[in-house]
Amino acid sequence: MSDPSAALLIDGVCKRYGSLQALDHVSLTVRQGEFFGLLGPNGAGKTTLISLLAGLGRADSGVIRVMGHDVVADYRDARRNLGVVPQELVFDPFFTVRETLRLQSGYFGLRRNDDWIDEILHHLDLHTKADVNMRALSGGMKRRVLVAQALVHRPPVIVLDEPTAGVDVELRQGLWAFVRDLNRQGHTIVLTTHYLEEAESLCGRIAMLKQGRVIALDNTTNLLARPIQQTLRLRLRGDVALPADLRAVARATADGRVALVLENADAVSACLARLHAAGVGLEEIELVRPDLEDVFISIMREAA
């Protein structure tokens, strides 16, 4: 194990549910102040890993520490240092928004926390709903309250498990602005999401899980720079035919162009040289930059 000062330290964690190996020797470290993405298809083990971090489940083996505190042996300090926004839209129908946040503060041993509660309500645009019963809130508002509940005790590490699932664009943008702010203030953010463009724009580092294993762990920039399939879109000059070997990887696009799916950036220059040698004139060339989704799909295929 390395870096005892890490925000999260996960070392050799295994978890099995019956015949399903939900996590298989997962090891990763999240540094303090990072904006970290945890990606993977459904059933990859993301939520299981978060449950173990939060003490909602217990690992069969391995070690998990939050800000240096073991989540089993030193669970009180581990949980004080962690705020979790659960994936499910859950709420207690008996209470108002303010009551909910006061109760959550009390569970963390905090009394007279109203100044901070007011600040969170303001940042999440919930201040007009403070005395409204949870049942009367829209889905988006309930989601905001879940975020507020995770923040009442000012945890240095915040885990957001698919926080924007089913959330409208306006709230999503507002939520990300707030979370970015928290990250700038020094909070460590761990995010799981199915919206890969969100992970691409927010996360400095990303781990990809598949079938309970970490199959990629790198800076977002490095992941995006991986040599993966490139798409070259061309508009051909005149009525000319592509060389036979390129026709195999070509398809026509709706706007009359030709899209060539090539193995990597080297293949792009080789393709252009081949077209030049074959006397194929080009009116327009567009190299479509691979995004995190392409990288994700490529890595998932490699790990299959």
Add this chain to the structure above:
Amino acid sequence: MSIALRTLLYKEVLRFWKVGFQTVGAPVLTALLYLLVFSHVLDRQVEVYGGVSYSAFLVPGLVMMSLLQNAFSNSSSSLIQSKVTGNIVFVLLPPISYREFYAAYVLAAVIRGLVVGAGVWLVTLWFVELPYAHPLWILFFATLGGAILASLGVIAGIWADKFDQLAAFQNFVVMPLTFLSGVFYSIHSLPAFWQTVSHVNPFFYMIDGFRYGFFGQSDVSPWISALVAGGSFVALTHATLNMLARGYKLRS
């Protein structure tokens, strides 16, 4: 008492208080109806203890029955609702120990049981005059009985995955044990076999000891009742804490 425990206790009390009509008013009315019907039919025909009318005999039984059933309902229904709706996560994520968790749910349930019991006692004051031979025994058995059923409610609430499982626990375990414990009769009026059966029912000792506090007479010594009820509470507490420490059905 830690802030976390106080908060969870406050939340549990607030939860039933916010729906007081259903959680306090309704059981008080039900007990009152029992009293009106049974006392009207049986008052002149049955004398259980010497010099004690049937209505007077019945009231402590009704108070205790309501207290026990509502203590059970409070902890069990709160837990099953939180589990089914998923908001149990709000008390599992914070640094609340399993002992604090247990104490908060049990204390809140005892409070609800005592509030309902006091409500039943108050409304029956208009109909029956009761002696108070040993008030400390009354308080002792009321609190201990509430705590026993509250613990049983925690076990049932954690064990049940669905509302109908909880209803089955209530209808097939709690209800028969309560009704067959001497709420409506003295076990001395039963045939020998059923008297023996009653003696293995811990609810009988809670109600009999509670009744002793009013009349100064009972089917068995209050010390034996205290011993059985106390032993039941210790056993249930041990079992519940063991479940909670293992995270049974709460932390997978």
